Amino acid sequence: MTLLPLIALLAGFLLVYYHFAVPPGWADYVAIAILAGLDALIGAVRARLEGQFDEAVFISGFFVNMGLAILLAYLGDKLGVDLYLAVVVALGIRIFTNLGRIRGLFVHARLKAHRDRQTTPSH
Amino acid sequence: MRALWERGKSWIFPVSAVCLVLGALLGLQVHTQQQRGTTEVSRRSSALVGMLTNSQAQLELQAKEIERLRALVGKLEHKAMSEKGVTQRIYQELQNSRMAAGLLPVRGPGVELELKDSTMRKGESDLGAQDIYVIHDYDLIRVANELWAAGAEAVTLNGQRLVTGTAIRCSGPLIQVKNTTIPSPFIFHVIGNRENLMSALNMRGGALDELRWAKFQVRLTPQDSLVLPAIPIAPKYTYARPVLEETP
Numbered sequence: 001m002t003l004l005p006l007i008a009l010l011a012g013f014l015l016v017y018y019h020f021a022v023p024p025g026w027a028d029y030v031a032i033a034i035l036a037g038l039d040a041l042i043g044a045v046r047a048r049l050e051g052q053f054d055e056a057v058f059i060s061g062f063f064v065n066m067g068l069a070i071l072l073a074y075l076g077d078k079l080g081v082d083l084y085l086a087v088v089v090a091l092g093i094r095i096f097t098n099l100g101r102i103r104g105l106f107v108h109a110r111l112k113a114h115r116d117r118q119t120t121p122s123h
Numbered sequence: 124m125r126a127l128w129e130r131g132k133s134w135i136f137p138v139s140a141v142c143l144v145l146g147a148l149l150g151l152q153v154h155t156q157q158q159r160g161t162t163e164v165s166r167r168s169s170a171l172v173g174m175l176t177n178s179q180a181q182l183e184l185q186a187k188e189i190e191r192l193r194a195l196v197g198k199l200e201h202k203a204m205s206e207k208g209v210t211q212r213i214y215q216e217l218q219n220s221r222m223a224a225g226l227l228p229v230r231g232p233g234v235e236l237e238l239k240d241s242t243m244r245k246g247e248s249d250l251g252a253q254d255i256y257v258i259h260d261y262d263l264i265r266v267a268n269e270l271w272a273a274g275a276e277a278v279t280l281n282g283q284r285l286v287t288g289t290a291i292r293c294s295g296p297l298i299q300v301k302n303t304t305i306p307s308p309f310i311f312h313v314i315g316n317r318e319n320l321m322s323a324l325n326m327r328g329g330a331l332d333e334l335r336w337a338k339f340q341v342r343l344t345p346q347d348s349l350v351l352p353a354i355p356i357a358p359k360y361t362y363a364r365p366v367l368e369e370t371p
């Protein structure tokens with residue numbers, strides 16, 4: 001059951017990979033969308049670990065962030081400014097921050113379990 | 124830790140749905156990038172070809188404009204000339220100087236000299252590499268030099284006037300005259316005394332003699348009337364200044 005997201009990821013990839021491609025000019029936007037999606041996903045994992053996961057926030061965040069990121073990149077193209085890079089940097093930083101938090105939570109949980117085992121008197 | 128993760132299952136379906144979308148996007152992108160990778164080079168070179176043809180067309184247009192303006196100047200000068208005697212003398216001198224500088228198209232008798240790469244191929248004789256059997260910039264320079272020595276008054280190489288400052292050099296498999304690239308065969312049009320030119324070029328031990336010996340295809344024909352074009356752009360002098368005779 002926990003593997004369902006991974007299976008979904010693989011299924012989505014395989015479904016599209018063999019049949020669809022976008023015009024080369026759009027490739028940058030798809031890349032931005034992927035980054036935004038990845039950010040939302042990792043944010044969700046962190047929220048889940050912190051016990052704050054909310055379905056509505058997650059789903060809306062995923063699609064709205066993706067749309068906004070694409071919009072920003074598109075606007076940058078039109079203005080001749082590389083806003084694309086701003087999006088990449090912002091999302092990249094967020095992804096790393098969230099990954100750092102997730103790692104921290106796991107390490108803490110492990111340490112706590114370890115300490116608990118040591119402090120509990122053996123029978 | 125497990126408790127932390129497994130608390131309720133409500134997260135698994137939204138995350139799965141999102142993962143499906145994300146996976147689809149990834150597939151899309153990977154596929155697109157693979158296609159892009161194979162066409163990137165051709166896209167770039169076709170863009171460059173477009174730029175090249177564009178600038179070449181522009182160059183041609185500008186050359187035509189120069190020609191038109193030059194004709195206009197000529198007409199105006201002609202008009203001025205018919206007015207007074209002194210102006211006429213100045214005009215004559217101007218025409219002579221222009222002719223010397225290659226700024227005027229010229230007409231006259233002369234010879235046509237065509238040079239083609241050798242018919243020999245590598246290995247047919249023990250002269251050396253394939254390099255020996257193609258015409259090089261220095262061959263053309265040598266021929267041009269001999270033409271001037273034989274009293275040529277005006278020379279073109281594949282339609283490019285040779286004047287002061289016209290460099291002939293090698294540019295990969297082609298040859299550049301000034302800034303124009305020309306391919307083989309190389310054709311000189313020379314205005315001058317035909318007999319002198321023919322005999323000077325055919326001189327034993329001369330440039331043509333050597334080329335013929337290596338089986339280059341050399342064709343030298345006298346011509347009754349040749350018209351040689353002017354150089355497209357007048358030379359500019361940035362450093363050289365005329366030294367005017369000092370009046371005593």
